Amino acid sequence: MALEHKPFENRVGRIMQQRRRLAGGFGLTVDSNNLIVPRPQHVTLVFPWRGLCLALLIGLAFKAYLLATFDAPAYADRLAILETGRPVERAGAWVMQPDPASVALAGVIRLLQR
Numbered sequence: 001m002a003l004e005h006k007p008f009e010n011r012v013g014r015i016m017q018q019r020r021r022l023a024g025g026f027g028l029t030v031d032s033n034n035l036i037v038p039r040p041q042h043v044t045l046v047f048p049w050r051g052l053c054l055a056l057l058i059g060l061a062f063k064a065y066l067l068a069t070f071d072a073p074a075y076a077d078r079l080a081i082l083e084t085g086r087p088v089e090r091a092g093a094w095v096m097q098p099d100p101a102s103v104a105l106a107g108v109i110r111l112l113q114r
Contacts, residue, residue: 064108068109
């Protein structure tokens with residue numbers, strides 16, 4: 001009697017294996033018999049490099065704008081106030097320190113503002 005159910009058990013096993021593979025996502029394709037069949041799709045996680053670069057450029061432009069708007073002593077005074085604050089404010093003060101790129105961009109902004 002056990003041999004009679006073996007083909008059925010094999011078929012159920014194949015069906016369950018296919019369901020597990022499709023559980024992660026699937027796409028529909030047309031096979032050689034013109035049947036629409038689901039095929040597993042593999043999802044790859046991609047780091048959003050474009051968004052990160054855009055955020056860094058916007059941050060650099062903002063810092064350069066602040067450097068161009070305030071004169072150097074006023075900007076240094078505001079950074080000194082931030083450096084005495086909470087840890088988040090100290091981190092902001094560290095990020096807002098003038099660097100060569102933002103100073104150069106601030107010079108260009110000052111020329112455009114005149």
